Amino acid sequence: MTRSALHAEPNRRDLLKGLSAGVAAAALGGLSPAFAQSNPYAGLKGEPLELLIWDGGAFVDNMMASVQAKWSAVGGGTLKFRKVPFGDLDRAVRSANQGGAGPDVFLANAPNVITYKKLGLIEPVTDMFSKEDLEDFFPTVRLGSEIDGEFYGPSTNENGQALYYDRQLTDRYGIKLPETLADAWTWDEWLRVFKEIQAGERKRRGNEQFFALYPNMGNTGLFFSGIFPRSAGGKGSNAWKMVSDDGLKSSGYLNSAEALQGLQLIQDIHHKHAIAPVSTQKDMFYNDQVAFFCGVPLYLAPIKKARPDIDLATAPVPFIKTPIIHTGSFAWLVNRQTAKMGDAKLFVKFMGSPEGNDVVARGWTSPPIRKSMVADRPEFKTKPMALFIDSITEWSVPRPKVPGFSELDTMWSRLEADIVSGGDVKALADDAARRIDAQLRRYA
Amino acid sequence: MPHPTAASGRDISRRNRSAAFLEGWGPALVFLCPALVMLCLFKLWPIAEAIHTSTGTFDPGGQRIDTAGFDNFGFALSDSRFQWGLWLSLAAAIVKVPVQLALGLAAALMLRANTGGNALVRAMVISPMFFGLPVTTFVFAYLFDANVGAINAILSGIGLPRVAWLSTEAPAQLLVLGLSVWRDVGVTMLVFLAGLSAIPPQIAAAARLDGAGPLALFFTITLPLLARSFQFAVVLATLASFQILVPVLMLTKGGPTGATDLASFQIYETAFSYFDLGTASSMSLLLLVGLIVVIALELRWLAVKWTYE
Numbered sequence: 001m002t003r004s005a006l007h008a009e010p011n012r013r014d015l016l017k018g019l020s021a022g023v024a025a026a027a028l029g030g031l032s033p034a035f036a037q038s039n040p041y042a043g044l045k046g047e048p049l050e051l052l053i054w055d056g057g058a059f060v061d062n063m064m065a066s067v068q069a070k071w072s073a074v075g076g077g078t079l080k081f082r083k084v085p086f087g088d089l090d091r092a093v094r095s096a097n098q099g100g101a102g103p104d105v106f107l108a109n110a111p112n113v114i115t116y117k118k119l120g121l122i123e124p125v126t127d128m129f130s131k132e133d134l135e136d137f138f139p140t141v142r143l144g145s146e147i148d149g150e151f152y153g154p155s156t157n158e159n160g161q162a163l164y165y166d167r168q169l170t171d172r173y174g175i176k177l178p179e180t181l182a183d184a185w186t187w188d189e190w191l192r193v194f195k196e197i198q199a200g201e202r203k204r205r206g207n208e209q210f211f212a213l214y215p216n217m218g219n220t221g222l223f224f225s226g227i228f229p230r231s232a233g234g235k236g237s238n239a240w241k242m243v244s245d246d247g248l249k250s251s252g253y254l255n256s257a258e259a260l261q262g263l264q265l266i267q268d269i270h271h272k273h274a275i276a277p278v279s280t281q282k283d284m285f286y287n288d289q290v291a292f293f294c295g296v297p298l299y300l301a302p303i304k305k306a307r308p309d310i311d312l313a314t315a316p317v318p319f320i321k322t323p324i325i326h327t328g329s330f331a332w333l334v335n336r337q338t339a340k341m342g343d344a345k346l347f348v349k350f351m352g353s354p355e356g357n358d359v360v361a362r363g364w365t366s367p368p369i370r371k372s373m374v375a376d377r378p379e380f381k382t383k384p385m386a387l388f389i390d391s392i393t394e395w396s397v398p399r400p401k402v403p404g405f406s407e408l409d410t411m412w413s414r415l416e417a418d419i420v421s422g423g424d425v426k427a428l429a430d431d432a433a434r435r436i437d438a439q440l441r442r443y444a
Numbered sequence: 445m446p447h448p449t450a451a452s453g454r455d456i457s458r459r460n461r462s463a464a465f466l467e468g469w470g471p472a473l474v475f476l477c478p479a480l481v482m483l484c485l486f487k488l489w490p491i492a493e494a495i496h497t498s499t500g501t502f503d504p505g506g507q508r509i510d511t512a513g514f515d516n517f518g519f520a521l522s523d524s525r526f527q528w529g530l531w532l533s534l535a536a537a538i539v540k541v542p543v544q545l546a547l548g549l550a551a552a553l554m555l556r557a558n559t560g561g562n563a564l565v566r567a568m569v570i571s572p573m574f575f576g577l578p579v580t581t582f583v584f585a586y587l588f589d590a591n592v593g594a595i596n597a598i599l600s601g602i603g604l605p606r607v608a609w610l611s612t613e614a615p616a617q618l619l620v621l622g623l624s625v626w627r628d629v630g631v632t633m634l635v636f637l638a639g640l641s642a643i644p645p646q647i648a649a650a651a652r653l654d655g656a657g658p659l660a661l662f663f664t665i666t667l668p669l670l671a672r673s674f675q676f677a678v679v680l681a682t683l684a685s686f687q688i689l690v691p692v693l694m695l696t697k698g699g700p701t702g703a704t705d706l707a708s709f710q711i712y713e714t715a716f717s718y719f720d721l722g723t724a725s726s727m728s729l730l731l732l733v734g735l736i737v738v739i740a741l742e743l744r745w746l747a748v749k750w751t752y753e
Contacts, residue, residue: 091716094505119505209591278611279591289592404504410717414697421611421700428701439718442504 041350046077047343052092052103055083063363070355076347090406094119097337104338105347110144110155110331111398111405114247117147118403118443123334123341124150128349136370137352140327144398153333154352157366160388160396161224161317161325163213164285164293164303166310173200177315179383181390184316184323187265194275197291211277214290215269217416218280221409222399223326224294225266225416229254230397232262232320240322247402248444250436255429262320263429267419278420297366297380297388314384316391327396329366367392403443411436491732498725506719516726526727529707530734536621536706537685537738544625544681545674548632553666555633556640566637570630577627577690584623585610585695613703616696620704623691628684632677639673640666668750675746679739686735707731 053060068079082103084092090112096102108116116122129151134142138158145152170177175193178184185193194212201210216224226242233239239258243250253259269276277284285293286306293299294317303312317325332351334344350356354373361368367380367389374380380389402408415432419425498517501510520526551569555562572580587594588609596606609615643666651665667674689708692698698705698713711731715724 091719094719098506115504119503121505211591277591278608279589279593281586281589281592284592287592407504407718410713414699417611417697417699418701421608421613423701442720 040353041074041076041346043342044075044346045340045343046075047340048078048080049076049105049340049343049347050080050082050103051105051107052082052084052089052096053107054086054089056086059363063360066359066363067351067356070359071347071350074350074355076350077343093121096335097121101337101339102335104335104340104344106333106335107156107330108333109406110328111401111409113145113152113331113333114147114401115403115405115443116333117152121333121336122152123336123338123345124152125334125345125348126151128345129154129352133352136372138327138367138369138371138392138396140392140396140398141369144328144401145331153331153348154357155328155369156330156332156351156357157361157364158369158392159296159298159327159329159366160391161227161294161296161327162314162384162387162391163317164295164299164384165291165313165315166307167313168311169197169201169291170313173197177313179313179315179387181316181323181387181394185318187318187320190318191273191275194292195273198275201291209277209289211284211290212275213269213292214282214284214294215266215276216282216294217266217420219282219413222412222416226399226412227317227324227326228266228320229259229262231322231324232265233258233322235322240324242400243402243408243440247400247404248437248440250408250440251430251433253433254436255426255433258321260426260429263415263419263425265320266416267422267425270420271422297385298364300385301365312384314387316387316395323395324397325391325395326399327392328398329364402440404440407439408436411439494725494729497721498729500722502719502721504719506721512722516722517730520723520727520730525702525705526707526710528702529705529710530731532705533686533688533707533731534734534738536624536688537682540621540625540685541678541681543621544629544632545677547625547629548677549636549670551629551633552636552640553662556637566633569633572627573630578694580627581623581691581694584619584691588619610695611700613700616700616703620688620691620696623695624684624688628681631680635673635677635680636670639670642673643669671746671748671750675743675748678742678746682739682742683735686731 051064053064064079064081071079082092089107089109093106093108093112093116096106106116106122113122126149134151137154141155141158142151144155165177173196175197177193198210198212202208230240230242233241233256237258238253238256239262241253242259243253270278277290283306284290285295286302288307292315293303295303303310316323332348334341334348338344351360352369354368354370357368357370358373358376361373361377367374368377371393374389379385399405400408411432415428418428497508499512499514500508501512501516503509551566555566555569586592588596590596590606590608590611593609595609600606607615609619647669648661648665651661656664687708688706689712692704692706692709693712696704698709707727708731711724711727714720714727
């Protein structure tokens with residue numbers, strides 16, 4: 001008893017400790033309201049959320065497992081995934097609420113945002129992002145998801161375009177290619193190089209099936225090939241727009257005189273100039289069967305795996321009159337009928353934040369959606385990948401912003417295939433424009 | 445007011461009739477019930493649903509927004525692309541059915557003997573049915589690729605020109621039909637094998653005693669006695685011809701320049717790429733009616749008027 005009483009008596013050091021603790025407690029107590037206000041996920045209930053995503057196998061599963069871990073760390077609930085094949089994603093989103101409220105969040109093809117808005121399927125998340133957030137996004141992230149002043153959801157990543165090639169191959173012919181957008185070449189300049197390299201390599205290899213360029217057509221919709229007619233027009237011209245401003249008419253745009261020039265070039269690179277294979281097998285570059293591969297950053301990893309020995313370089317994509325590339329990827333969208341609106345919107349906010357976006361953008365080996373995040377990705381600050389960032393900031397536009405984008409994309413793919421097969425370009429474009437208009441009219 | 449005795453007499457009579465009916469049809473209905481339920485659930489109901497859908501207008505989200513009456517039928521019939529698709533489907537059937545029948549019959553005749561080797565080859569002929577059509581189509585896409593495909597490599601190796609199989613009209617049509625025949629010929633072979641095994645061997649033996657050679661035996665005995673199998677195989681092959689979809693969807697998407705734009709593919713595209721459910725349903729009903737007419741004609745032409753005594 002006596003010992004205890006003696007030990008309970010405070011000494012000078014104990015007094016100092018107590019004073020420090022009191023000051024710290026007072027400081028924390030005073031700061032706690034401010035701390036609560038700055039918590040970006042205040043109001044999160046930790047409810048389980050169901051996400052509609054495309055089934056990308058282990059690749060996407062691993063990525064989403066990382067998302068789950070980070071989401072849980074900020075207080076988010078369990079994520080449940082409803083997976084559909086990639087080709088069924090649009091159909092799944094459109095019909096998501098037909099049997100009652102569907103998944104809480106959609107991972108959808110970004111150009112379809114306007115369609116889903118038109119069909120009343122998605123909820124704006126403008127209130128989830130500050131002015132600084134929106135300004136930090138690459139401009140096309142906003143352009144793609146902003147409709148009538150409301151922001152509907154951030155993309156998963158950005159997507160520049162460039163030509164991948166092996167510098168050892170061009171060195172063999174003493175050809176110096178442009179490395180920056182400022183030095184970018186037109187198609188006429190490129191065609192001379194393509195022909196020279198193709199002829200030289202065919203002779204050297206004794207193989208007539210070596211081609212200069214894989215333009216990445218056939219199964220990518222208008223992401224790559226759509227820039228041919230758009231590049232043929234001046235900025236703001238009908239060809240450049242591809243569809244009318246209200247997104248309901250392609251006649252006079254897709255088949256304008258300038259656009260036809262671009263469409264004709266699609267045919268010519270396969271037949272008249274014969275520098276591109278009609279094959280749609282993407283692995284031709286991986287197998288060293290083409291010299292140049294029009295691609296996005298996502299291809300970096302498979303190229304490095306398939307051809308570790310090459311001196312990988314990139315060059316700006318060719319243009320006819322106006323430099324242009326398409327960008328955009330998938331977008332996180334909130335189902336307008338979700339019963340968990342609060343958590344669903346906060347999840348989308350999280351996926352647009354640096355920590356959330358970093359997981360997905362890295363998973364896709366693609367540039368992030370925020371300009372500030374590029375600094376954390378040294379590979380996109382140096383050659384050869386820096387060109388992708390430059391193409392995003394200087395050349396990129398979203399794919400045509402039309403309600404009914406998937407219908408447009410389907411019909412474009414058909415038009416492109418028919419042009420590549422050698423059909424009459426003007427007749428095909430006129431017919432396609434007429435049919436596209438009939439579909440777009442349904443959204444009027 | 446009816447007489448109570450007369451009324452109860454009518455009740456008894458009704459009960460007797462019901463009992464008699466049940467006695468006659470009851471067991472049959474019990475046995476037929478599962479099949480009838482399946483028929484209603486998976487055949488009649490979808491057709492009724494398609495008829496209902498065909499009379500509606502749908503928004504691009506798949507919601508019915510209005511009644512269209514028969515407008516969708518008028519639109520489909522006046523669409524030059526769908527007209528082309530119907531003719532193309534008919535042409536596909538005209539080419540596919542005889543080729544498939546000839547190959548199936550030849551395979552059945554060659555493999556009819558029950559030997560171990562024949563069993564193995566039969567299994568190989570049937571095997572394309574076991575693999576998923578998307579898988580086999582994917583393999584075909586690689587095999588027949590213009591630049592990196594094995595078939596063109598072989599053609600090139602023996603000095604023949606390469607063929608742009610998927611981007612030239614006739615080769616693309618040939619490829620789609622070829623893939624379809626390759627997959628379905630096993631079924632036809634099975635039908636003919638069953639038919640061949642049902643022919644009493646005494647008939648052939650008697651014909652041989654009468655001096656019939658192999659050709660005479662085939663044309664005067666085997667072929668006529670295969671008439672029922674023939675009829676069945678023709679109907680099956682015709683149905684399959686009008687349903688060709690996956691090869692078009694995965695290989696050509698209706699191209700090049702509409703060369704493989706079959707009606708079945710157009711229906712799929714209208715419903716699931718353009719989300720125009722009303723038009724797609726009316727197109728499928730028109731195709732169904734056309735198919736019924738074609739099959740009715742086939743059944744009439746191939747009607748069997750004999751029976752084994």
